[in-house]
Amino acid sequence: MNDSIEDAVLGIMAGHMDLEREKMTPATPLQDLGVDSLKMVEIMFELEERFDINIPDPENVGQQEQQFRTAADVVNVVKGLIEDRKNTP
Amino acid sequence: MKRVVVTGMGCISAxxxxxxxxxxRLMQGDGGIGPITLFDTEGFMVxxxxxxxxYHAGDHFEEKQLSQLDRFTQFALLSSREAVADAGLDLKGPLAERTAVVHGTGVGGQATQEAGCKRLFAMKEKRLHPFTVPKLMPSAGASWISMDLGITGPAFATTSACSSAGHAISVALMMLRSGLADVAVTGGAEASVxxxxxxxxxxxxxxxxxxxxxxxxxxSGMVIGEGSGTxxxxxxxxARNRGANIYAELSGFGMSSDAHSLIQPLAxxxxxxxxxxxxxxxxxxxSVDYINAHGTATAQNDPTETSAIHAxxxxxxxxxxxxxxxxxHGHTLGAASALEAIASIAALNKQIAPPTTNFLEPDPKCDLDYVPNTARSMSMNVAMSNSFAFGGLNTVLLFRRFTED
Structure with a gap:
């Protein structure tokens, strides 16, 4: 189940970056892939829609830069939020 | 070139x-940001x-008029009435056609648009109020100012997101310099909460x-504001011929476009x-002493504007x-350049720089003197007001303390 979430998240991200899905690995720094804040906003919108979650904003602009360094960070946040949703009555 | 001066001001805001x-309130650092009361924010992040x-619209307008006045137009009218009264102008008679109205807005009748959508798509109604179109159009503010004050010269709205009023004031300045008009009622309004x-x-x-x-x-980012400045x-x-009180000279304007991005600014x-x-x-x-910055408090704007000022x-x-x-006063979008022009003129007149409130600790990427938290008395002759809009549409206004020579 978790792997399918990872697969879907990476697929969505690859789609936004015009990257082949195979080249989208969890460990690659997003900056190296050319993900800027604008692209990230679009990706977050699609992830929220797909998984029915709300990705919270960071506390301040300093933390914003740290929020998502790699695709794995994005996958982990999405998985956590899906878990939270399941546990919320 | 004809010199142009500011002889009246009006505003409504937080x-x-x-x-x-x-x-x-500006000079006391008494801000107007607080919980949204205009609608229920249950489930909202912001x-x-x-x-x-x-604010009670009924205090200023008759019930029958209100069916034609979006909230942004009400604000535009109130700040314009105040500015014209402040200038002591009688716009009836021959001056009516020598006066221009250039009043900007980023969006226009947003509340009217949303109310219409709610009726059609949520409530499944089939009819909209007959004044929906004239109420929501971005030029409704300029039209109503002309009607309310009896101005018969050129009148129109400008729109360029957060620079809308900056473009309005710049165009008005050009019209006065060129001899197209003697007086201009200019600024911007927005009601986007x-x-x-x-x-x-x-x-x-x-x-x-x-x-x-x-x-x-x-x-952590910007806060939306609403209001109008004229x-x-x-x-x-x-102004001299009629012995008008002069607040400041509008000495210059600058406009540019980034040709870069709808959202990210370029220094x-x-x-x-x-x-x-x-x-x-x-x-x-x-010769510049004070800058009223665009200063939105987003991750992108503040360091970009800082490096542009350095350059x-x-x-x-x-x-x-x-x-x-x-x-x-928050980010009032289409009203921003007007309210901030007024703040800049007030700074020149009072010889006090208004503060940047809510300032906690410096950002290494933002290394200028931001007048943190407390207004500062200082000698100043020239104030600059910056507006850098989404879409990379920029306006800058320069005001000078008025002297006869």
Missing amino acids: LGHNYRDFVR RIAAEVKG TEGTIRAWESLRVMAKDTCRPFSASR LILETLDH DGASRAMNAALDDAGMEPG VFGDHAAKLAVSSSKSM
């Missing part, structure tokens, strides 16, 4: 319903705004949850607009007082 309250508080607008801004992820902290390391511009000759575009304003006014960078002013940048009054 800092009160008139110029006097605006300036008092729950704060800089609303116009204690609506469910749809706040939801849309939420998705952009540039909004603060706590408050607006421009240039501060712990800033300036009366007049050729110096016209080069901002620098070019500031340089264009200095060139237009025939001023050296060293234009060089060593003089360290001597400038730079503050963002958005920390108090």
Whole structure:
């Protein structure tokens, strides 16, 4: 189940970056892939829609830069939020 | 070239319903950001705004009129009535057609648009109010100002997001210089604290949850404000002939476009607009004392604007007082350049730089003197007001303390 979430998240991200899905690995720094804040906003919108979650904003602009360094960070946040949703009555 | 001066001002914003309250609260650092009351924010990420508080449309307009007046138009009318009265102008008679109205807005009748959508798509109604179109059009403000004040010269709206009023004031200045009009009623209005607008801004992820902290390391984004600002511009000759009170000279304007991105700002575009304003006014960078910054408190704007100021002013940048009054009246979008022009003129008149409030700790990327938290008495002759809009559309206005020579 978790792997399918990872697969879907990476697929969505690859789609936004015009990257082949195979080249989208969890460990690659997003900056190296050319993900800027604008692209990230679009990706977050699609992830929220797909998984029915709300990705919270960071506390301040300093933390914003740290929020998502790699695709794995994005996958982990999405998985956590899906878990939270399941546990919320 | 004809000199143009400011002879009247009016405003309504989170800092009160008139110029006097605006300036008092501005200089006291008494901000107007708070929980949104105009709609239920249950389930919203963004729950704060800089609303116009204690406002009752019925105090100013008849019930029959209100069916034609969106909230943004009401604000545009109130600030324009105040500005014309403040200038002591009688616009009846021959002056009516020598007066222009150029009043901007970023969006226009947003509340009207949303109410219409709700009726059609949520309530499944089949009819909309017959005045929906004339009420929501962005030019409704300019039309109503002309009707309300009996102005028969050129009248229109400008729109360029957060520079809308800056473009309005710039165009009005050009019209007066060219001899097309003797007087201009100019500025901008916005009323965007609506469910749809706040939801849309939420998705952009540039909004603060706590408050607006421009240039501060712990800033978390911008806060939407609403209101309107109106300036009366007049050729110096016209103002002198009627013995008008002169607040300041509008010495120059600069406009540029980034040609870069709908959302991300570019320092080069901002620098070019500031340089264009200095060139237009025939001023050296060293003559500027105070800058009312665009200062939105987003991750992107504040360091970009800071580096643009460094590029234009060089060593003089360290001597400038730079503050963002958005920390108090929020980002009023299409009204921003007008309210901030008024803040700049008030700074010149009072010889006080308004503060950047809610300032906690410096950001290494923002290294200018932002007048943190407390207003500062200082000697100043020239104030610059910056507006750098989404879409990379920039305007910069330069005001000078008025002297006869």
